[in-house]
Amino acid sequence: MFEHRENIEDINFYKYWLILQRRKVVVFSVFGLIVALTSLFILSLKPSYQTEASVLIKTNRSSSLTGLGEILGKIESLTLQGNPLDTQAQIIVSRPIIEKAIRELDLRDKKGRLLPVKAFSSLKATGAKGTDIIQISYTDENPVRAAKFVNKIIEIYIQQNIQANRAEAVSASKFILEQLPKTAASVTRAESDLRQFKENHRIISLAQEESAGVQAIASLEDQLARTQAELASVNARLQRLQKQASIDSEQTVILASLSQAPGLQQILTQLQEARTQLAVARTRFHPQHPQVLNLEEKTATLNKLLQEQAKQVFGDNPPPGLKNFQIGELRQGLLQDFARVETERLALEKKITTLSQQLAAYKDRAKQLPKLEQTQRQLERKLQASQTTYESLLKKLQEVQLAENQNIGNVRIVSPAFIPEQPTASRKQLILGGGIVIGALMGIIAALALDLMDQSLKTVKEAKELFQYTLLGVIPAISDGSKKSILRRQETGEQIPKIIDRDIPHFPIGDAYQILQSNLNFLSDQQLKSLVVTSSLPKEGKSFVAANLAVTAAQMGRKVLLVDADMRHPIQHHIWGLSHQHPVGLSNLITNQMNTITPIEAVIPNLSILPCGTLPPNPLSLLNSQRMTELVQSFVQDFDLVIFDTNSVLGTADASTLGRLTDGMLLVVRPGVLDVNSANAAKELLSQSSQNVLGMVINDVSKNREPESYIYYSQESVETGNPLSNLRFRKSVPKTEQCS
Template sequence: MNDATRPVQAAEEAEIDLGLLIAQLWAGRTWIVGFMTGAAFLALAHLVNTPPTYEADALLQLEAKAGSMALPEAFSAIAEIEPQSATEVEILRSRFVLGEAVAGTHLDWRAVPVRLPILGHAVASGRLPLPDLDTLSAYDRGDARIRLDMLEVPPEWINRKIRLTAEGEGHFTLRLPDDSLAEGRVGVPLSLPGKGFGLRIGELEGPAGRAFVILQRDETEAIRSLRQRLSVAERGRGSSILEVSLTGADPDELQRTLGAVTEAYLRQNMSRSAAEAQSSLDFIERQLPEARAAVTKAEERLNAYRQAQQAIDLGFEGQSLLTQIAAAETELRQLAAEEEDLAERYTKQHPVYQKLLSARARLEERLASLRRETTELPETQREVFNLTRDLEVAQQVYLQLLNRAQELSVLKASTLGNVRIVDTARTEPAPIAPRRGRVLALALLLGALGGAGFVLGRHWLRRGVRGAEEIDRMGLPVFATVLFAPSIACNHRQKGALPILAVTDPEALTIEGIRSLRTSLHFGMLDAQSRSIAFTSSAPEAGKSFLAVNLAVVAADAGQRVCLIDADLRRGRIRRYFGVGKDEPGLSSYLAGDAALDDLLRPTQIPGLAVMTSGRYPPNPSELLMRPALSQLLTELDRRFDLTIVDAPPALAVTDPVVIGRAVGATIAVVRHDVTTPSEIEALIRQLKGAGVKPAGAVLNAYRPEVGRDAYGYGYGYHYQYSYQSRAKD
């Protein structure tokens, strides 16, 4: 072995071994099932303690016209309104509409029974019984009900709770926010004028002692709460159908509240349409007197001129020109309206558009020609012509305003708005939440993912040695790989005697690995100065004592004379394999000079095997081991036995293995598969080499092909506390 410790080489490529992941998950299936069970339990607790959520819905239609009443063509042109769904959605969710619904249904009042904290719904629904104790009499058990008919509180009591306690036979007691008390009776108004408080309870059910909470919420908060539960969306793009839904725990309250919201929106829409018509009507009515005055003035001027000039009428030629000019101007106005419509669909180069322009040019040319002809009339007829034309224009304007005023009056009287309720508010009988199947399925899935993440995360955070090749790359030869023994792992923490696997199950595969270790040590120690070996590890729970005991039995079965020594003077365990008491003398007594060797070597039921336990735990184990008596002991044992096996403490916990390693012929490191980390092995090698002890090799213990840890419930919660005091209990 090279003197320098070689670090573990990283893999050239970081690849994911799917089979390894599956093996790790299968090994940690107990954890995964535990996580799933815990998640399912939490999901069931959530379902039991979660009140059902219901949903009420309604359907609204936005119509293109303000009403369905048959109206004149001119009225239809001004009354047509294109529906704007996005705008109407925001209006429906506005504070104006929702505030009217809150006021109409008293959503700013809150009167509910007091429920047990955390488990209130489970108790109120009867799923969880509650003991009939006086201290718990105030909490609702599903038998309490209250209806509030009137509530008036001063401004400083808004959002402050009023506690009501039922006293039986319709009587109740109130504890007001100022800590004063008041008494009342169901159906009888309770008024405190000095405090600005008024209350009337319409219904109160529950035994004496049941408590209720009454609260006047701030209007803004009530509107905000209603808006959070309200959902408005257009059903299909461009359909002008609005689907309105409201969620909550009380089906009756949902239907009543959503109905109030839709009715408030409908009234708002109708008032908005009526307001638009009224605004236009007011404007036209302000213009009518001026138009009437203009007609009167035009008539007076025409009559005055006729009387002054003795002119009676225009004559045939003048009347004909007047009629033709009026007809031409009317046609031009019609063409102008048609041009606006064509401009939205065609360009000016389109034949249809060009045809209209040609017709307009001809009319304008004809109108100009007719106006030139009027200049050829006699002066008297020309003046009469102009005055007559002014009168006709004034009369036409007045008649149009008068007709529009009549149309708007009809519109105002017949306003229906452009909204129609298709489906009135109705609550679905089945709750929409919680969905039990989905919640349980999601909980099991999250539990499985959480368990898998825990298993893989723990495996990734605590990555121990996976194979002998990792130890070889550190320059430490591996003498043998010993398989994991489930039966021993399940009993290693039991009190009292421990079983010896080589005796109880000599054909086990684990024992075959120990026989391989025996063979490797036989050939590896041919040139050793001493026939003694010491087992140590980086930390407890690596399996040193297990290997030492079973190797001693296997070697003795092969005909060798074997001595097994427990050199762990702090927490020795060898005695438990052979039924020796904790207070029996052992190695500590020999090193202290209190007992002879022959008195400490205990024969066992295995022929050829003798055992020396650790004895009483001394206060100075390191100092005892540093005495020359240890080397003398091993020299004497070499003379009597073919093999001496020493079970030493962990090297990273105490310095005892360094002292023992200088006295024995070889020191072997025990590495637990998937538990002992490469850094611990490197620290162990540095610890021994720093004191002049060269580790001869290593044993990969408790190897499991499936890699996953804790597959058989074996805990690896090791620590480094090695106390000098003896334990009260073993």
């Protein structure tokens, strides 16, 4: 919130108004100079004549009569916001057209040289809003030359427009002839790519193939479903037969193999019969009986045939139960049924495999169809675009060849330029007004720039922010009306400071010093006994402040001693008009040339003055002596308040030395005299020397130039003035040579 207020104060316009008041001489000087130059320019102006002409920008309609070359000569804008008339207007006022008009009209200056293009800067071409008409205007001191020049400009523009249309047709024809072979080759290449694509992917009609593929997939899925249902039925039958014939899993494998090998099944049957006969023969005959031996030989032979046939069916690893596998008479029918059903199962599984492979092939082809269609459409579009381009080029070639022989442009004269009879209206008042405005702006800018470059302190606020000392008082500037007499030093002409109620009225400066005196009393609980009045630089009014502060303190009933401790440039004896009969002062007291009371002289009730005395060669050694310390202690005992007027802080150590002997230091700051660098240097010096700076008083402050209201004038003070009529001052006398 506070930062926002500070920003508002920083841009306060009243602050800039004060700057203009401080720099009013610069403002009025710059303003007067520019207005004077503007007036001289107005006086040098000669009467001028303005002529106007207009042309119509239209599309070339001759091509529409034949139906060929319609695009040639058409005026269009490259952007949506642009106006084609603006482009043509810029062509009319272009440098080539103006130069050609100057050459054809042979326009020369007094030295016989062709006029430069910049001499015709008044040539203007603008499009009439809402129409296709361009208005051309030109202002010249010669009315005849003005009309001829505009008409010549129009003539040259029309010729160039016709030539541009012809050149456009020739350029278009050349371009088309260059592009035709390339386009034909592009058509052939697109046809070849499409044909090769169809051959590589065996495409006749993708639409028909897609429809047939959908039907085939549906049919295969239906067949596959029926076959799978049949296979499930066969598997159920196999399970029942296996259960009825008591065939274990190993026998099921063997039987499945046997069902596919009829010879092996026959051998097994014969082997079973032979084993039965052998068992019967062994019960009837002895082991060496020929019938037993024949049956054993037959059994062995059948076993051997079984093993060989098993190798053909099962390979080198026949099932272990093959030798013991026997088929009984009761199971013969079931086994035959089992073998037949197993054969059906295997056939169904093979059929399912075949159908699945066919279905997968159709589906894979169906997945490829969209990509094939996309590629085919791209190739077809490429072919169509190439064919369209080729046909369009052939058509345009015929159009531009006909347009080459045309002799019609886009421009028609609506109104030629006529010789003006009356000069144009004078713009002197407008120019003068512009000069006044520019002069005011330049004056303000110059004042602000000069003020910005000025490094001096300008306001009380700047002094407070820089020094950051307590502000004890603000002394207003002395207006011209309050200066009754000006006393000057004879050699330098320096103005002598003035005293309240003697040289200047009490109001308002007297009130300001009363405030300063009160603020000094409020600094501490103990009454201030001694102080040093100094400044950063000379010319800031420290002697003026010291003298009038002493007068104000005396008027308030305090016994005051004003000591002129400036032993380099003393001035208090001039201010009070001390007689040349008292050439002694502070320097004489320090050197023990007289007693303390001798050089002190009362000038008004309660106020005594101790002048500087004889100017010493080394003032600092006197001020830094033990004798000076004793004198200060003596003065403090004899007077209520001792004020020392010393030299400025920068350049000498007088003020710093004397400041350590007193209760404190009062710093006088004068805006407009003290610059920022000197102020920073003085502040740093006072800080390094550990001075007790009581505060600062701002001298010579103008109320009208101060943005902050540090000075208030009440109506009561203005009416009363509060004069001290009973004070009697000594008349001013010439200065003594000793105190110069």
